[in-house]
Amino acid sequence: MGVAFLNTSTKTTAKRALMVRALDPHILLGMPHLNPFGLSETWLMKELGHRHWLMLAQQMDMDDADFRTSDGREAYAAICATSLKQARLELARANDVLVVHSSISQVSRTQHASIHHVSVGVGVIAVVEILSAFVARAKHGDNRSLTKMGMATGSATPLLPNSLAAAAALFRRGQLNVGSDISSEELTVVNVKKIRPSLQEEFNGAGLLYFANFQALATRAIYDALPPSKLMRRDVFFHGNINFGDTIELRVRASVDQGRYFVEFHRGDGSRLGLVATWFA
Missing domain, CATH: 3.10.129.10 (Hotdog Thioesterase)
Known part of the structure; x- marks a missing residue:
């Protein structure tokens, strides 16, 4: 298991500002976000996955989510598991304002989890958890050679138990x-x-x-x-x-x-x- 090198070189403050804008909690819903039954689950997971990666980059004081290994290979915050609960996606309508409140924390040496409370005017319509681990390809172009990368955080903050991470570990076993x-x-x-x-x-x-x-x-x-x-x-x-x-x-x-x-x-x-x-x- 390697250690992911996180590229913290200063490129432009404009990218940091764009990350902040991309994490704005308010989204005006239209056709790209919806299906005939309400909020599109596929769109929602893509949007929350994107927010998860941007929050990781922010947490690590990066200008963007260009994660790299120590030898320059691309590293990815690969998703290990997701959980969508309290789903009431059918309550979302065109021109509703979707509100997403998110937080992220490290749950192991290799994993981070984000929680997203998703609501419209009638209240919460989904609570989503996303668990990720940094990975990189051991062999160029081979997706089956993905290897977990540890994180050298230097943080003394104790890691809290996470039930989704525990379930994901059971699945891998x-x-x-x-x-x-x-x-x-x-x-x-x-x-x-x-x-x-x-x-x-x-x-x-x-x-x-x-x-x-x-x-x-x-x-x-x-x-x-x-x-x-x-x-x-x-x-x-x-x-x-x-x-x-x-x-x-x-x-x-x-x-x-x-x-x-x-x-x-x-x-x-x-x-x-x-x-x-x-x-x-």
């Missing part, structure tokens, strides 16, 4: 029923599909399969077998990444009477890539 009292093996398989994610639509600017698209792919796989339902909660856990052109398998397990669905993501070689646990009303 092979458990599937993380964050739920129902084991995925006990549920009924209702759909299995293989896909090849699109480089243009589902990979991000770093060339990685974008974390915010996992829930979108999972929703599509669930709706292939079941009618749309009201989202209440969603937990997503990630285990590495894939290269462009790789095929992945999505296996949907359901407990329809309790409105719970697990979508397991596996690479072509059978190794685990992610898990999306969803609660519908």
Whole structure:
């Protein structure tokens, strides 16, 4: 495990000002933010992921989020897990003012967690937690060579326990029923599909399969077998990444009477890539 070198060289104060503007808590909602059911979950996760990275850069006194290893390679605040609770996304409408109050803290030597309280005039419509770890490619161009990078913070502040980080660690060790009292093996398989994610639509600017698209792919796989339902909660856990052109398998397990669905993501070689646990009303 290396130590991420954070580029704190002064470039321009204009970038810092733009980061502050990007973190403004108020957003006027329009068509890019919405779908026919209210606030777009995919847009929300992309926006909050962006805020998470900018808050990390601010916390580390950087002008932008250009994280680097000690030998100059790009480092990324890769998302390890997300949790969306108290979802009432259907209450958001065009021309509403969305308000996002966010905070971030370090929860381990390699991980940071941010909390985002999202509201409109009627009150809170989502509480989202995002857990990230700094990673870098050990081999150029190979997304499966991502390696965690430790953080040399020098801070004496004690790290607080974090339940999402604990659940993510269990998932990486092979458990599937993380964050739920129902084991995925006990549920009924209702759909299995293989896909090849699109480089243009589902990979991000770093060339990685974008974390915010996992829930979108999972929703599509669930709706292939079941009618749309009201989202209440969603937990997503990630285990590495894939290269462009790789095929992945999505296996949907359901407990329809309790409105719970697990979508397991596996690479072509059978190794685990992610898990999306969803609660519908």
